[in-house]
Amino acid sequence: MKIVDIRKCKFTEIDIQDDPEKVIKKLGKPLEIVNTSxxxxxxxxxxxxxxxxxxxxxxxxxxxxxxxxxxxxxxxxxxxxxxxxxxxxxxxxxxxxxxxxxxxxxxxxxxxxxxxxxxxxxxxxx
Structure with missing residues (x-):
């Protein structure tokens, strides 16, 4: 799993360069997945x-x-x-x-x- 960055404010944001399913398996279902495009x-x-x-x-x-x-x-x-x-x-x-x-x-x-x-x-x- 390639995590680029993690930021915590109102929400925890995790920037990844990988298949989101790998992160979901480790951390659970996110509120939202955002593609920058x-x-x-x-x-x-x-x-x-x-x-x-x-x-x-x-x-x-x-x-x-x-x-x-x-x-x-x-x-x-x-x-x-x-x-x-x-x-x-x-x-x-x-x-x-x-x-x-x-x-x-x-x-x-x-x-x-x-x-x-x-x-x-x-x-x-x-």
Whole structure:
């Protein structure tokens, strides 16, 4: 059984590169099996459920196709916040802090008046 990563927050997430049945035999039936190519949910609900990897993936798809520099910075900041949370849950607090500082630096470069609009656009409507 090839386990890549384990994170515990609201749920225990186990990233594997193997047949899920092998993990199920050892640990029991999961609440959900997620294939990264089939992520369901929006950023806000995934983030609030501590499903930071999936939240990151949802935003990354939007970031890849966006040509607006300010929107890309905002999305990149949110992606970095997700990555920071992943590192924090893995006990890598120094890396988490570094990523969070990078996210805050990107957000600080944006005009304050656009932040609520970006929030609605990307967080509530994703």
């Amino acid at each position: 089939e992520i369901k949910g929006n950023f806000a609900s995934l983030f609030s459920d501590c499903r930071f990897w999936e939240a990151h993936e949802v935003l990354e798809e939007k970031w890849k196709i966006n040509n607006n520099e300010m929107e890309r910075k905002y999305l990149q900041a949110l992606i970095l916040i997700c990555a920071s949370m992943i590192k924090y849950l893995k006990g890598q607090k120094e890396i988490s802090d570094k990523l969070l500082n990078q996210a805050l630096s990107l957000i600080s470069e944006l005009p304050e008046d656009v932040l609520p609009f970006f929030y609605v656009r990307f967080c509530l409507n994703s």
